Amino acid sequence: LAKTTQPISMDSYEGQEVNITCSHNNIATNDYITWYQQFPSQGPRFIIQGYKTKVTNEVASLFIPADRKSSTLSLPRVSLSDTAVYYCLVGEGFQKLVFGTGTRLLVSP
């Protein structure tokens, strides 16, 4: 089971791009990388998932280098409402998914 390491917290300002990096040195061949967002007292919400290279959707981009030992979630032009905890998950399927403690992002005016 691949363990992930993320920064505990990050600060940013409205309108800036935020990049959160997750380290997963023991990622297995079949593992996907998934990011979730969680607001206080709410369940996590899926942001993006990828296997390699780059994935982009309407809210974020996910960059995965060739060795897949890390990944970077990129949030373009953050707003106050992006203040949340962001979790990086690595795993195959459903077995024993580990969320870790996440990265607490604080966006200020």
Next chain:
Amino acid sequence: EAQVTQNPRYLITVTGKKLTVTCSQNMNHEYMSWYRQDPGLGLRQIYYSMNVEVTDKGDVPEGYKVSRKEKRNFPLILESPSPNQTSLYFCASRPGLESEQYFGPGTRLTVT
């Protein structure tokens, strides 16, 4: 509306009094899971189910039971709750192994 529902949302109980937290999803998802969330520890998986009558332990299964008698429901059972089970609990479901999980609103449980 596609959703995962949990009941109750808040519960205060006493040590040893059996309780059940219900979880239901209306998306016909195969996979369901229970997590607990504690300060400084993130979310930890308690149990998961890959289909009706198929369940398995997650990272922290001690003190919990689950059942999956029908696809839409996945109740979490605490036979004899203890104070260390005071936590915020989330149920989640997903349609496939590599797909996103949909989380319920959470159940805040306090055991005194």
